[in-house]
Amino acid sequence: MPAVAPKAELFGLGTALVAVAGGLLFAVAILVWWLFFSRAPWSERFIVLAAMVVAMFAIAPLTDISLQNGLMGRMLYVYAFPPTLGLAVVIWAIASRGVAPGPRRLAGVAAILIGCGVWTLARTDGLFWGLPQLAWRWTPTAEDRLLAQTRTDAPIPPTPVPVESATPAASAAPAMPVPVAPPTTTPVETPAVSTTREPEVARVEWAGFRGSDRDGAVRGLRINTDWSVSPPVEMWRRPVGPGWSSFAVSGDLFYTQEQRGEEEMVTCYKVSTGEPVWRHSDPVRFWESNGGAGPRGTPTIHSGRVFALGATGVLNALDARTGAVVWSRNAATDNARTLPGWGFTSSPIVIGDVVIVATSGTMSGYDVATGAPRWTGPKQLESYSSPHRVTIDGVPQVILLSGSGAVAVAPATGAVLWQHDWPDGGTTIVYPAAISRTDVLINTASAMGGMGMRRLHVARAAATVPTASGWTVEERWTSNGLKPYFNDYVIHKGYAFGFDGYIVSSINLEDGKRNWKGGRYGNGQMILLADQDLLLVLSEEGWC
Numbered sequence: 001m002p003a004v005a006p007k008a009e010l011f012g013l014g015t016a017l018v019a020v021a022g023g024l025l026f027a028v029a030i031l032v033w034w035l036f037f038s039r040a041p042w043s044e045r046f047i048v049l050a051a052m053v054v055a056m057f058a059i060a061p062l063t064d065i066s067l068q069n070g071l072m073g074r075m076l077y078v079y080a081f082p083p084t085l086g087l088a089v090v091i092w093a094i095a096s097r098g099v100a101p102g103p104r105r106l107a108g109v110a111a112i113l114i115g116c117g118v119w120t121l122a123r124t125d126g127l128f129w130g131l132p133q134l135a136w137r138w139t140p141t142a143e144d145r146l147l148a149q150t151r152t153d154a155p156i157p158p159t160p161v162p163v164e165s166a167t168p169a170a171s172a173a174p175a176m177p178v179p180v181a182p183p184t185t186t187p188v189e190t191p192a193v194s195t196t197r198e199p200e201v202a203r204v205e206w207a208g209f210r211g212s213d214r215d216g217a218v219r220g221l222r223i224n225t226d227w228s229v230s231p232p233v234e235m236w237r238r239p240v241g242p243g244w245s246s247f248a249v250s251g252d253l254f255y256t257q258e259q260r261g262e263e264e265m266v267t268c269y270k271v272s273t274g275e276p277v278w279r280h281s282d283p284v285r286f287w288e289s290n291g292g293a294g295p296r297g298t299p300t301i302h303s304g305r306v307f308a309l310g311a312t313g314v315l316n317a318l319d320a321r322t323g324a325v326v327w328s329r330n331a332a333t334d335n336a337r338t339l340p341g342w343g344f345t346s347s348p349i350v351i352g353d354v355v356i357v358a359t360s361g362t363m364s365g366y367d368v369a370t371g372a373p374r375w376t377g378p379k380q381l382e383s384y385s386s387p388h389r390v391t392i393d394g395v396p397q398v399i400l401l402s403g404s405g406a407v408a409v410a411p412a413t414g415a416v417l418w419q420h421d422w423p424d425g426g427t428t429i430v431y432p433a434a435i436s437r438t439d440v441l442i443n444t445a446s447a448m449g450g451m452g453m454r455r456l457h458v459a460r461a462a463a464t465v466p467t468a469s470g471w472t473v474e475e476r477w478t479s480n481g482l483k484p485y486f487n488d489y490v491i492h493k494g495y496a497f498g499f500d501g502y503i504v505s506s507i508n509l510e511d512g513k514r515n516w517k518g519g520r521y522g523n524g525q526m527i528l529l530a531d532q533d534l535l536l537v538l539s540e541e542g543w544c
Contacts, residue, residue: 002131016131023082030086038093047105051112052085059116064123064137069289071127072341079132080119088115126292128540143293146239147261206249208300209347214388214431216490217528225534232544236274241265243294244345248301250320253277255306259285259294266299266308266316268323278323286311286343296345297386300355302368307350309357311343317355317371327371334373335362345384345429351398351411356387361402363387365414375414380404383428390434393459399440401428406442406456418471420456430484433491435509439476441496443484450483453496455512479512481505490528490535497535499524504537 001008001015001022010018035045060068060076067076092111096104124132125141135141140148210216224230241258248255252271259265264284268277287293299308305326306318313332318325332344337359346358354365354374361380366373381403388399389411397408397417405422409415422444430450433441440456455476482489482498482505489498495515497506502522506515522540529536538544 020078020131024078027082027086030090034089034093040093041101044101044105044108048089048108048112051109052089055112055116056080056085059113059120062120064120066124066289067119067122070124070132071290075124075132075289076119080116084118085112085115088112124289127290142239143242143259143261146241149239150260204248204250204301206247206254207302208248208349209246209298209386210431210488214349214386215433215528216488216526217492217530219530221529222532223529223534223536225532235272238269238274238276240267241294242292244291244296245294246298248299248306250301253320255299255301255308255320257295257297257299257308257310261285264295264310264312264314266306266318266323268306268320280316280318280323280325282310282314282316282328284310284312284314286339288342291342296343296384298347300348300350302350302355305368307348307355309344309346309348311345312339313337313344313359315348315355315357315366315371317368329366329371329373331357331359331364335359335364335376335379337362337379340382340384342384345386347386349387349389349398351389351396354411356398356411358383358385358387358400360384361400361404363398363400363407363409363414365411374412377409377414378407378416378419380407385428385431388432390432390440392434392440393438395460399432399442401430401432401442401444403428405444406432406440408458416469418458418469418473420473420475422454429486431488433489433496435491435496441491441509445485450485450499450501452478452480453482453484453507453512454478455509477512479507479514481507481512481514481517486523487525490526492528492530492533497526497528499526502540504535 001019005015008015034048038045056077063076071078088111092108096107099107121137122134123137124134126133204212206212211218240256241260243258245257249271253268254271255266255268257264257266262283262285263281264286266280269275270277285293286295295311297309299306301320304320306320307316308318309315309331313330315329315331316325317327332339340360344359348355348357350368353368355368356363356365361383363377364373365375380400383400383402385401390397390399395417396411398411399406399408406420408417410417420442422442428445430443430445435441435455438457438459440458441453442456443453444451457474457476459472461470461472481500482496483500484498485501487499489496494509495506496509497504499505499521500517502520503517504519504521505517507513508515519537521537524537524539526538527536536544
């Protein structure tokens with residue numbers, strides 16, 4: 001089905017997931033037929049069933065770690081049982097009719113071992129449209145190829161003397177170097193033909209995750225939309241290490257995060273040429289089967305520094321011009337949070353003299369200059385969302401979505417201002433959005449996808465309506481017309497635009513009713529060009 005109709009939907013599901021579910025359904029049907037409707041002797045039926053169970057569990061430790069860990073440890077059983085094991089049993093049952101019982105049963109066990117054993121030859125490089133990206137186990141990964149290429153690059157010159165770190169205040173807790181092995185920052189050698197000068201931090205065009213206002217909108221810019229006449233032209237191309245980071249841009253420099261072998265990196269490149277400028281390395285590595293290796297957050301640029309949170313909790317403040325370490329901490333240790341299944345994914349945000357990050361549902365603030373901890377917020381259920389700055393009823397605050405719902409704190413102190421529980425929700429990935437002076441849009445998700453959006457009216461309580469927090473939160477509406485999951489949404493002229501599953505959708509902010517829905521892009525992303533009333537959509541496959 002995915003090959004014939006890759007972008008179709010059945011019962012609200014993409015054909016990739018329908019194919020997986022259908023394969024499991026037919027595999028169960030084969031098993032039911034074999035046990036209750038086949039004419040094989042009962043002893044043979046139980047022998048085959050026992051052989052299938054034993055083979056699956058015996059083969060599992062021999063498979064690649066990516067299969068063992070995929071789909072939270074269920075990938076081998078979900079994908080191996082229907083296409084190979086079920087097929088092997090059916091072929092054996094048909095081909096061995098009339099064969100003597102002894103050889104027949106031996107052939108059955110052999111078929112089952114082959115049906116399971118083929119998976120010892122494979123690995124997965126992650127999930128795409130819900131399906132594993134299978135490859136032969138012995139072939140090099142994209143990261144392997146990158147590392148092989150960089151080993152043949154020109155040698156990196158000696159590390160320069162780092163910029164002097166800010167001295168912590170006497171009363172502040174000292175910043176911890178993380179991890180045990182020391183981080184390194186190295187300038188990257190530029191080709192001999194290059195005439196570029198030492199980079200300088202200039203204006204900030206895109207401060208970090210989803211832009212300076214974290215709303216996914218670009219203002220003051222228009223593009224040519226007739227790409228048949230004036231198509232985009234590729235300026236340069238450069239391989240980078242794996243990761244889920246996007247980019248922060250300042251002048252001719254842009255910053256991202258990537259993994260290279262056992263080194264997690266914050267890297268700086270030139271916008272004009274793609275040439276590497278510097279790399280900061282921490283000797284840590286995060287990997288999980290579905291999403292692969294590498295950091296999950298995006299760097300933030302502020303006042304000549306780059307702030308980045310790694311997938312294992314390493315929080316770095318780096319000089320934006322040279323990459324030298326200003327300070328470094330382990331936010332996971334500071335917040336006593338264990339590493340979640342998908343890693344720490346928060347992108348830092350700077351408000352005043354505090355840089356704020358979230359580690360799996362717990363926000364914390366650090367002194368921008370020294371890295372000294374300033375506050376730790378309430379511990380919420382697991383979350384992969386990032387803190388978001390809003391002003392509600394004239395009061396600046398930071399909101400974080402989690403499996404518990406939404407919580408807002410004061411940026412300077414971490415004091416809780418208000419909370420809203422959404423108890424039916426699961427792990428949250430997406431952002432909140434302020435849509436008026438007093439109203440906020442939030443969402444929640446489940447293990448199977450987005451569940452919907454909710455508009456909240458938040459205000460300081462009147463003297464006649466005392467509350468414990470001094471704030472009131474009222475639900476305006478809840479809608480399933482827009483259900484973002486792995487992607488955010490944008491707000492424009494009274495509407496929200498985003499992904500409802502794999503399909504772009506729009507809802508009216510007044511009542512939450514769907515305005516329109518259409519266009520399948522997978523788990524894509526979008527940017528709003530506000531001056532042009534234009535959505536620039538990037539599909540999961542990479543086309544725009």
